[in-house]
Structure formats: structure tokens, C-alpha cells
């Protein structure tokens with residue numbers, strides 16, 4: 188009997204969809220437009236279901252071959268109930284019970300989790316996490332997100348806010364306001380947005396020349412421009428890069444004494460833009476971290492890129508159904 192897993196990684200503009208075999212190898216992937224016209228989520232979830240039906244109809248599989256469906260959603264998720272409590276990017280203004288809605292269409296189990304959590308699960312099983320049971324994934328993009336896998340399971344916490352590491356306060360001067368309503372969160376100083384915040388904060392104090400001065404004046408500075416200039420030896424950009432790296436290293440050291448991961452996987456646009464950033468993070472991490480908690484812990488670059496979400500969404504079914512069958 189051949190069994191398959193269906194997966195959806197819902198994003199603000201597209202939904203990535205995938206089909207995997209029962210050992211989590213990708214069989215197919217495709218994407219559909221994200222319909223955000225319905226704030227109850229029903230229409231979007233129906234579109235995803237119909238895309239799955241279309242795929243199954245054209246494939247050698249039947250719906251009865253599906254072990255389960257995993258769904259990653261950009262918002263806070265109650266893993267137990269499948270409820271999503273307001274996904275801003277999808278314009279879901281109220282609580283949407285993704286599992287309950289999807290279960291109107293299908294009989295197989297449906298698992299729902301936050302997109303950063305499923306990305307971490309994807310990297311654990313098929314990416315830089317190398318199958319380890321203790322993996323932390325940090326996504327350095329426009330914002331800063333993360334997922335923590337501990338003892339093989341995703342850390343959700345009592346109401347689903349576990350691993351919301353972007354809102355860990357590292358900037359005690361609280362110079363920049365965060366999207367969450369508070370100030371000083373690591374997202375405000377160590378994401379792509381955070382790099383720009385720091386540049387704009389420090390450059391009026393500059394006493395020497397910087398190659399990105401014109402970009403700053405034109406309001407066009409980006410994290411990538413800063414890292415590129417740092418690589419080329421620009422002292423101001425090296426200073427900014429070190430600041431950003433120190434914040435991330437501090438976060439990694441706190442995570443290390445909390446859950447002692449084997450791999451800390453850095454993903455997102457910023458991790459590919461700057462090897463110089465990762466090297467700085469490693470150096471500071473080793474300086475800061477309690478020695479037993481960093482022994483054999485590796486800081487590595489993510490490997491799955493855009494596929495981390497669908498792989499991890501399918502990984503929910505693999506982790507919570509298929510792997511558990513084996514230990515019966």
C-alpha cells in the first residue's frame with residue numbers, strides 16, 4: 188500500500204502545496220494564489236482542498252491513500268485545537284479554526300501549526316537539522332521568527348506562544364517600536380528591518396566616511412547593502428554587522444541554556460545575504476555561551492529555502508502520526 192501526505196504552507200500572497208511519501212520525500216509541489224477576500228478563512232481553505240482534489244485526480248493516488256494533511260499558517264496557532272488566532276497577513280480578523288473547516292472536506296487527520304514552527308520541523312527532518320531531535324530554526328527575514336524542536340517535538344507552550352523568539356527583548360534602551368506593540372524586541376534590531384533601524388540610529392554619530400552614506404541619505408539602505416559593504420571593509424557597516432550578530436548570538440546563547448539544541452539553523456533572506464554575519468554570530472556565541480550548553484552545538488545555514496514550509500507541514504503528519512506508529 189502506498190501512502191502519501193498532503194501539505195500546505197499558507198503565505199500572504201501564495202500558498203505552497205506539496206505531496207510527500209510516507210518517509211517525507213517530496214513527490215510534487217505547486218502553488219496557488221492566496222485568496223484573502225474572506226476573513227473567515229473558509230474560501231481559502233476550500234481552494235486548497237480543491238487544489239488537492241485536482242492533484243489527486245491527475246495522479247496515480249486516491250484520497251484514501253492520504254495519511255493526513257499538514258497545514259502551516261502565518262499566525263498564532265493552538266496546536267491542540269487547530270485554531271488560528273488572527274493571521275494579519277491573511278486578513279483573518281477573527282479566530283479561524285483551520286482544522287474544523289478542513290475536516291468538513293476530508294476524513295483523514297488534519298494538523299495545523301504556525302509557519303515558523305513547521306519550517307523548523309522541515310529543517311529537522313530533511314534539511315540542516317540532520318534528523319536531530321533537538322533543533323532550533325531562526326528565520327532572519329523582514330522580521331525575526333523561530334521554531335524550537337525539543338526531544339523531537341515542537342515547543343508550543345500552554346497557549347501556542349512558545350518559541351516566539353522575535354519578541355525577546357535585547358535592546359534594553361527600547362529604541363525602536365515592534366509590530367507587537369512593545370519596544371526593544373530582537374526583531375527591531377536583528378532582522379532586515381532591524382539592520383536599517385540601527386543604520387539610521389548610528390549614522391548621525393558617524394565621524395568617518397562610509398560607502399553607504401548616499402544610500403542612507405536616499406532612504407534606500409538595505410540589510411544586503413550593509414553586509415556587502417562590511418565584506419568590502421567598510422568600517423561603519425562592520426560595526427553594524429557586529430551589533431546585529433551580537434544580538435543574534437545572545438539569543439542563541441539563551442536558547443542553548445534553555446533547550447540545548449544540537450543544531451541552530453539560520454534561515455531567511457538575511458542568512459544568505461551575509462556569510463560575514465554568520466561568522467560573527469558563531470564567534471560571539473562561543474564567547475557568550477555556557478560551555479556544556481554549546482558543546483557540539485552547530486550553528487548552520489538552512490538548506491530547504493522556500494521548501495521548508497511544505498516539508499515541515501508534511502512533517503507534522505510524519506512526526507505525529509507515522510513516527511508514532513513505529514513505537515506502538
Ligand SMILES: [Zn+2]
Pocket residue numbers: 353354365366367368369370372374
Ligand atoms: Zn515584539
